[in-house]
Amino acid sequence: MSNIQYITGFATLENPLDIDSFVAKGGFSGLHSALAKTPAEVISEVKRSGLRGRGGAGFPTGLKWESVAGDDERYLVCNADEGEPGTFKDRFVLEHAPFLVLEGMAIAAYATGAQTGYVYVRGEYPHVVASLSSAIASAVKAGYLGEHILGSNFSFNVEVRKGGGSYVVGDETALLNSLMGNRGYPFLKPPFPTEKGLWGKPTIVNNVETLAYVPYIFTHGAEAFASIGSSGSPGLKLFSISGHIAHPGVYEFPMGTTVRELAAAAGGILGNLKAVQIGGTAGPIFDTAALDYPLDFASMRKAGGALGSGALVFMNTTVNMAHVLEVTMRFFAEESCGQCFPCRYGTRQLAFMANKIASGQGRLEYLDLMRDTTHVMVGASFCPFGQSIAFPLESLLDRFGDEIVSFIKQQEFLKEAAV
């Protein structure tokens, strides 16, 4: 396992809001060298680095920037909504290395011609709103943001917006609706935000972590970035590790690091491992076979899941999978935005059935009905949220179905015995 650090390296600064110590550690040197290039050269550097989005979908960042087209008025949005349970890496970056995100945003704006940037911060992170605003003020004062950045013709202003506190608003289209003051409903793509985003203008949406890795490319070079990680998934990645693990927290490792290696780095599993959910609540729940999965986009896809936000929740053998089912389905029901019928009603019924099962009133027919419901949601949900419910649900039923069946039967038996 390599010991390369980047974001976590900056995160060791004693006062993350002290811009001088950030600069002393090499901060903003990426912006300096990016501004020495043309915007087209900056984009081609990012493409060469192979950087892929860290917000979940893994879309190549350089391609996204290149696809910005149309109107001269453009926006850049940093997606800091981070509503996924078990994911807390963006908060870590914003708390410990806010200038890195701002530096990445300035480079992205320079490359894509955006004049205004927004950081859309999850409503539950009010302290981040405050600290970020102060970081922006310092960066403006020092000439890294605002008018004529570093004496160039390039100007870029950043504003912080507090989110409405819903998970689906993390979806870029819903986020844009929310930023425009509309209800946080997703909209259909195409047109993509890079063609028609905020107020109909081309808009780039990038995740906090994605932006925080951009300066790396301009301080250490695209090749250096590309040489880390696995093929097709270059670079470092932040992992949010939680559950039955000795030292939960945010860990930075090259893409392709295995689950086993990560678990070891986090002090090892508490008790005996039973399951691990990868990629967030909308990701599959794997059994112990997952220990050998390399954590990168292609390998996780091959394993039937997705790297997602890079969250890993470890569960030991004390965990009752019927309860995992209940918690997961409840999350979906509570977070469904309600715009489309399959997800609005499907999540409600799934949560209802899961709740009955977990509380000992389950029926075996529920298991088939849950699969059928998922089928409807995958086929006809409006946005990826409703479609993604298949990952946790089907993986739970496939891998831990027997356990859930016995739980239902056992509860039935106990009830009958009590009569």
Added chain:
Amino acid sequence: MKNVTLTINGKKITVPEHTTVFSAAEKAGISIPALCRHEDLEPKGACGMCIVKIEGQPGYKRSCVTAVEEGMEVLTSTAEIRDIRRGILELVLAAHPADCLQCIKHGKCELQTLAERFEIRDLRYDRYTRGLPVDRSSFGIVRDMNKCIGCGRCVQVCNEVQTVASIFFHGRGSNTIVSPAYGTTMGDSVCVNCGQCIVYCPVGALYEKEAIEEVWKAIDDPDKIVVTQIAPAVRVAIGEEFGLEPGELSIGKLYSALKALGIDVVFDTNFSADLTIVEEATEFLERLKESGPFPLITSCSPGWIKFGETFYPELLENVSSCKSPQQMLGALIKTHYAESRGLDRNKIVSLSIMPCTAKKFEAGRPEMRSSGARDVDYVLTTREIARMIRQVGIDFRNLPDGTPDPLLSRYSGAATIFGASGGVMEAALRTAYELATGKALEKVDFVDVRGMTGVKEAEIDVDGTPIKVAVTNGLANARKILDRVAEDKRRGRSSYHFIEIMACAGGCVGGGGQPIPNTLARRARRIEGLYREDRSLPLRKSHENPEIRALYAEFLGSPGSEKAHALLHTKYSPREQYQFSE
């Protein structure tokens, strides 16, 4: 425009580019099911029922928001698609009260129709209901969120077509409901009672506040004399409730039906439409003489009046002081009619049959009590009177043509076109021209102000004076003109002399009380029916109506007289956007 050829279920079809797959299928004779799409509204893709398989593309696509492409191969009904559609319906029904037998939409409900079409016989899901109180606070609109399927059509209509912005989605996921801002009730909200949300609601979640019970009671009370009036737009729409075509003139059958229901006296709002024109043309000519204030804005649409009071209080002085035809006739029924027949006005129950839910609100306004009590006691929509006719079991289609009662029922062609957007303007111009010039108008048809177009403008020469007029229907369109008038006012100028505003698209033919479906296409056909009747009538101008002449001679004196003002005119005042009742 370019054409695109695609294959739908193996059948080749050529349609203009940008057509949606949904519409292309419709052209190919395939009706794709949908619960949220409506032909008059921008599709939003909420329900998921309209998914189709497109060869070479992953998953399923919503056909209502997917544009056709050259060579596309579409399948609209595979086994899996049917399964998914049935699944969605089951999910919706499990969250829906099993209330069809008591439901106002029974037999006309889009959810019910699809449930039948997809053979939903039993539900695998546990049912749940929301247990929400039914909001009956409004004069016109009942809101029952237990039945709402969250399709969003009402929100779209209220916000985009009407720009009243009275109702929005609130809550998340399965708790999503439609409600006025801040959780207020409909009665306390900015709602103008236009009822457009009702006519676009696919289910029975929004509907008219019915007055049928009360009307039956009045009919059955031997001490009461029920006197009714029928609005212009009803006559070309009520037939649809009985299987006739939109636009088919059924006024004779309706007169007969009302008598058969036991209603004592049948008058016609068309009579008072003529009266409105004589009063309003007189008001207009006075303003012409005194050079303003311009523009004069029509006042017969109560949805528009509440909209104006709420959003354009600075323009209220421009609004004509004439009451609407409903309220003019109501006042006359309880005064002139009662007196001329020697009746106690307290025994009269004044009933009107309207295409409109806002008329229910209007009839209850404090300004509308010139007779000392409510001038109009009950308002029934076209749909409600049809229900009463069905209750009695009258074979409406085969009724002979009846006649109304004399005194307040004769009418000209100018009156009947009140039901169409542009009709009031045209009627007023016919009369104003002749009153102003003293000359006979040769060409009575002002075709520039006719039709479904949202904003129509024209310039008419009245005896050498060019009169600039504008006609709007649908409140979003009204805003376009009203914003201009307000801007003019700030700058001390005026672009128009006379403006007609109707709250509903197409005018009263598209009112919130009209038969459902109440699509724009049907509204257009109803409008044709009105102009057909106009052409067929012997009299085309309001001031030629002999009963109108008699009314002035025997009762009112002259147009604009003191008595006319006391009974037929009023004034409106600014209104707060939200009135929080205790």
